[in-house]
Amino acid sequence: QSVLTQPPSVSGAPGQRVTISCTGSSSNIGDNRDVHWYQQFPGSVPKLLIYANNNRPSGVPDRFSASKSGASASLAITGLQADDEADYYCQSYDSVLSYSVFGGGTKLTVL
Amino acid sequence: QVQLLESGPGLVKPSETLSLTCTVSGDSISSFSHSWSWVRQPPGKGLEWIGYIYNSGHTYYKSSLKSRVTLSVDTSKNHFSLKLTSVTAADTAVYYCAREPYCGSGCGNWFDTWGQGTLVTVSA
Numbered sequence: 001q002s003v004l005t006q007p008p009s010v011s012g013a014p015g016q017r018v019t020i021s022c023t024g025s026s027s028n029i030g031d032n033r034d035v036h037w038y039q040q041f042p043g044s045v046p047k048l049l050i051y052a053n054n055n056r057p058s059g060v061p062d063r064f065s066a067s068k069s070g071a072s073a074s075l076a077i078t079g080l081q082a083d084d085e086a087d088y089y090c091q092s093y094d095s096v097l098s099y100s101v102f103g104g105g106t107k108l109t110v111l
Numbered sequence: 112q113v114q115l116l117e118s119g120p121g122l123v124k125p126s127e128t129l130s131l132t133c134t135v136s137g138d139s140i141s142s143f144s145h146s147w148s149w150v151r152q153p154p155g156k157g158l159e160w161i162g163y164i165y166n167s168g169h170t171y172y173k174s175s176l177k178s179r180v181t182l183s184v185d186t187s188k189n190h191f192s193l194k195l196t197s198v199t200a201a202d203t204a205v206y207y208c209a210r211e212p213y214c215g216s217g218c219g220n221w222f223d224t225w226g227q228g229t230l231v232t233v234s235a
Contacts, residue, residue: 048221100160
């Protein structure tokens with residue numbers, strides 16, 4: 001059971017917009033802790049997609065964006081492409097556990 | 112360009128000790144600006160943070176693993192290591208080393224650079 005809750009799967013057609021939610025609690029996201037997002041293709045290394053809530057590392061397309069509100073965060077992908085099909089993970093810091101925690105991951109399927 | 116590379120045995124027997132090393136290039140393991148972590152991922156499952164080492168000595172571990180985990184650094188080789196004792200099948204996972212911008216105690220940042228990962232299987 002992950003500390004941060006993500007839907008196991010989401011799907012969308014090419015060109016559409018999809019969002020992936022990440023629900024935490026008052027000891028992590030709700031404690032104003034930053035949220036970070038990673039993209040992981042099968043058999044590959046997690047890649048930093050968004051850091052500190054809504055910042056994209058160099059090279060990440062602006063089709064990827066994220067937001068945070070209260071104890072939840074969400075990742076949005078617009079103009080969905082076939083090669084966006086991957087697993088997506090959120091991460092934050094939990095002030096009660098005193099370490100970084102991840103969501104269980106969401107598998108994005110492009111129909 | 113910063114690169115991390117894990118190395119170590121891919122098969123460990125139950126009750127024995129898992130030992131992995133992460134060699135860092137393009138950055139110093141003694142850096143004050145980053146901490147160095149281990150993250151694992153059991154087959155088909157999500158990511159789990161194990162612990163970090165900072166400034167060549169300060170360590171912090173996930174509470175549920177604390178009794179079995181030791182992180183250490185060899186500054187002469189610019190690498191850091193993970194030891195996990197008394198392993199069971201539940202410790203079977205891909206183990207990643209990762210770099211994190213350091214933010215002090217009581218906080219956590221993102222992992223901006225990851226190693227390629229190494230699969231460790233616990234089996235007799």
